[in-house]
Amino acid sequence: MGRAAERLHRTQPALTSCVRRLEEACGATLFERTGRGIRLTSAGKALYPQLLQAKETVQAQFLRGFGKAEVQTLESLLNRMLDNR
Numbered sequence: 001m002g003r004a005a006e007r008l009h010r011t012q013p014a015l016t017s018c019v020r021r022l023e024e025a026c027g028a029t030l031f032e033r034t035g036r037g038i039r040l041t042s043a044g045k046a047l048y049p050q051l052l053q054a055k056e057t058v059q060a061q062f063l064r065g066f067g068k069a070e071v072q073t074l075e076s077l078l079n080r081m082l083d084n085r
Helices: 002-007 012-026 042-067 074-083
Strands: 031-036 037-038
Touching: 002 012, 037 042
Parallel strands: none
Antiparallel strands: 031 037
16 A cells, blocks of 8 residues: 555555545445555456546546546545545
8 A cells, every 4th residue: 555655646544544435435345455465356346447437537527628637546536536425
């Protein structure tokens, strides 16, 4: 999680909190912590393509509405989705 947080320019606790909120919203564990790593569970693998589609939809909506925008990271998209529930 530390390396992922670094890549996303977030703190590890902030990223962990985002993942926890997403898992709570989905009602499923999406990531399996494995020693010093992390991987998608079967639920996470099932959700991943839907999240990518949602990211593309959000980008297209922004482009139509504002002329130029980009969702920088999947994490930023998830934060927006969870913050606006």
